[in-house]
Amino acid sequence: MLTEVPTELCHFVSLETLNLYHNCIKVIPDAIVNLQMLTYLNLSRNQLSSLPACLCGLPLKVLIASNNKLGSLPEEIGQLKQLMELDVSCNEITALPQQIGQLKSLKELNVRRNYLEVLPQELVQLPLVKFDFSCNKVLVIPICFRKMVQLQVLLLENNPLQSPPAQICTKGKVHIFKYLTVQACQIKTADSLYLNAIEPQHLPQPVEESKKDSDSGVGSDNGDKRLSATEPSDEDTISFNVPMSDIVEEDHIIKDDSGHHANSRKGWNVKNMDVKYREILLLIPCLPTYPEAAECDELLRIEEDTQWQADEIPQRNLESIDPQFTIRRKMEQMREERELVEQLRENIETRLKICLPEDLGSALMDGVVLCHLVNHVRPRSVGSIHVPSPAVPKLSMAKCRRNVENFLDACRKLGIPEEKLCLPHHILEEKGLVKVSITVQALLDVTTVKQALFT
Structure with a gap:
């Protein structure tokens, strides 16, 4: 088990990957700057109390320094322009430097289990795909974080968050960003x-x-x-x-x-x-x-x-x-719009004997419910419906669009006038529930009139 980085190691100028995992290293020598080909560095599970500024002069793409005793990150960290992954979890970091916003290539940031109380607004400037700040002391997620449009995974559990409140945070990233x-x-x-x-x-x-x-x-x-x-x-x-x-x-x-x-x-x-x-x-x-x-x-x-x-x-x-x-x-x-959407929910739930979720737009966007509705009104109006399966719980956009187009075609055949028909994107993009409500109401009205004529 190493207690320091061997001096000879710093002479391997062509070295691209260096793994010093699980040692007792307390200091990184300045000579490490000689490794100008180094792109991967793993310093996790050591006894480092700080990272040297010279480390930021390397062309690193991955830097892992988790499970150490780091109290802060060097201000020069903004020089790591090629860094794509930074893991400093399980340390003693109390604040992130503002220069972290200069890491223009950073995709993954893990600061789990530290002592962070504030998240710097500069993080918004990063193209983050995954951000883990769970198990810290963060009280507030900055409102500007709503601009992190590339973010796909957000982990924030075990923080005393006050804004957004806990009931919002437990619902996931989408609800958090809506709140912000x-x-x-x-x-x-x-x-x-x-x-x-x-x-x-x-x-x-x-x-x-x-x-x-x-x-x-x-x-x-x-x-x-x-x-x-x-x-x-x-x-x-x-x-x-x-x-x-x-x-x-x-x-x-x-x-x-x-x-x-x-x-x-x-x-x-x-x-x-x-x-x-x-x-x-x-x-x-x-x-x-x-x-x-x-x-x-x-x-x-x-x-x-x-x-x-x-x-x-x-x-x-x-x-x-x-x-x-x-x-x-x-x-x-x-x-008025609210009443129309509530009417849409009531019409569907009453006819199909189902209970729709609170997010009505997402429940209808794959077209499955709407196809079942038109088949309920007129059996076999839609001959083939793409439905999710346990193996594939979410339909592809192509199948969703096919369902929606089949629903609209069935409505046309039943005599719904074009001016009362919504467009596919009103359903697929969840942005036109008012239009969808008008279409569904027209569908039910037409069938009601036809039934009355035959009786």
Whole structure:
């Protein structure tokens, strides 16, 4: 059992792999920098209290230093530009250096069983596929971690996490990232409302209107809902489900003559408006998520239907006079979408005598349930259905698409009009449950009418 790295070993300049596992080595000599071909280094189960800075001058792709006595990582670790795997689990590390964000090739990071209390935001800059920080003292997962789009495996058990709460963490990575996205969106929404409250003269003006497909999350079933052409950024989009009973509405909408648009803001009382926004801000942290609601960045940019008459308040003046009007209108729209999705769930569960999971979109995305539904309505409408098996519990995307297309073809043959048919991506991408609800309802309505005619 070695107590130090042999000096002769540092003369093997062509050495590519070095395994010093399970020894009693306490110090790594500076001469190791001579191994300029070294790509794999295993120092696990030794007695190292630190890693020398010269180690970061090697072209390492894998560095394993688990089960030592490391108290920290060298700041020079950012020089390991080719490092793909870093394992420093089972040490005494209390903090990760900010320079760790410079490891542009790092795919796997294991800091399990250390004394970490904070995860540096610089980790977001890494292309991590697997991240293990279980058995530490981490209280909060930074909100920016939602941007780690390449991450596939996240291990975080045995941490005193407060945000996200335990009931979210136990559900897995997808739910954790949804929670972080919700938090980010709530912060942005609250900031926007606050800024609008203290600076009413800078309230956003509506831009040129354009039609949107309901796949954006907003239920534009009949094409009469309008959104602004400006789209929210990817990192800020999120969905809300807001019961109308939680919104404090005013008894009336402030009206003004359309000819005085230039003076429409003179009647603003900043103090009163602050109170109104404060009521809304108090409600925002309690808003539950709902995958079919619209993105919150558009919360203040939804316009009213074109059915308002010209003798009433002009649309542009209405939004500039009362921004709460757009919020209330948005809440109504969300409620309508929620009711449609609940109707979809009820229709399927009632006909098929099954209980669907809470995540309705994922339950329908493979098309199996929908194919069974159309076969229940009209037997043998879909002749072949691809179903999961114990050996292959999840269908491939090709088979999912085939099921969905078979379902839609069966609906067409049963007489469902095209304008009431959803598109395949509404089901496959879990982004158009409102459209799916309309299709299913039309399917049931058509068959009900036909049965009534024959009886």
